[in-house]
Amino acid sequence: MKEPKQDTELIIKEAARKVFQEKGFAATKTRDIAELADINLALLNYYFRSKKKLFDIIMVETLQSFFAGVITVLNNEETSLNDKVADFANHYMDLLTENQNMALFILHSVRENPVEYIARIGILDQAKESVFVRQFIEGVAQKEIPPLHPIHFMLNLMGLVVFPFIAEPMITAVSGMPKESYFEMIQERKRLIPMWVESMLSVK
């Protein structure tokens, strides 16, 4: 059985991403990763030195792929605030539908070492000086939108978009709704959230 000599390092990383995102750092056993990747356990240490180092790599990559979208959407000079809301909702609903464990993984893992991880992807400045924040402040100045801290706005938007994904197991369990119906239902939110946010922004 001659394997086509795939890139072992990548195979391990993909397996690690899957297991870490599903179970978190502590609940993941290096043997789980090795088994999923179908490699010998020692190879994990050969390529990545330790479980923690491997985890850090996955963590940073996950954060980057998550925040890359935020940055792109929020720094678009071409779009209005309302456009950004729609773009944000569409982008993240798709990303999280593909990657159902991503949000909870990030929120759970970042809590253990927030500053270190966030600093490592260097997002702080980009967030504060984004086109979005500028537009928001302008909107407030011109009294088009109520005088709120932009963080309220981001929390609302992220809450509306992200929360349905992290709460999925609980909501489907409590409501008895099948998972497929649930995910179909929350797809409607791509259309609904921009309308909702717009109406919230008209509250003076």
Next chain:
Amino acid sequence: MKEPKQDTELIIKEAARKVFQEKGFAATKTRDIAELADINLALLNYYFRSKKKLFDIIMVETLQSFFAGVITVLNNEETSLNDKVADFANHYMDLLTENQNMALFILHSVRENPVEYIARIGILDQAKESVFVRQFIEGVAQKEIPPLHPIHFMLNLMGLVVFPFIAEPMITAVSGMPKESYFEMIQERKRLIPMWVESMLSVK
């Protein structure tokens, strides 16, 4: 050194609650709990048999104390829909401010065994036949509110209330805002969320 003979079982449970809610099941070591409770490790097994049994007790109690509030608020015959939103926001902002790890703990832990835990606290029926759902459906029938699945409404409300707490470490890290300012800021949401939700419900 004669100790005043406190209730050891309770002391252990309180320590366990704290550690479990902070770190989750897998990352918690029984020795962490024993140390925090200042008891001999063997006592933990003497009173609770095993780590898993102790965790299940904490988990069920936490879920009960969380959902008790939902049930009370949503089943109040005396209040309108808008009142329920305000009650919900007030109650949970206070609960989560006291108990900052609670929400993420529940969402993270429920995912591993949603049906079992949720079934054990018997919430399913109470949710479906709540006064809230009845009022919501009536409102839709009378075209006072747009024809939405009530779950959308609950997701919005919970997203707006709960998300700021689970995202706190990430948001404060990304924005550089001090934790105290952040928690002050989100207290404003007790006032804002009812206004926002009301305006969302006027979107036809």
Next chain:
DNA sequence: AAGTGTTTTAATCAAATGTTTAACCAACGC
């Protein structure tokens, strides 16, 4: 004070788990 059942402790056990070691193999250059 002796007796009895309960609570607590120190020590130990056994399994799980992250990591390392030493041998093996296959490809490649000389």
Next chain:
DNA sequence: GCGTTGGTTAAACATTTGATTAAAACACTT
């Protein structure tokens, strides 16, 4: 061929960690 090199493997190691045990301390009754 033969040695070198990078990748891979099985086995072992060392530590962590959940759980148990046997004895001691305690509280309470008689």
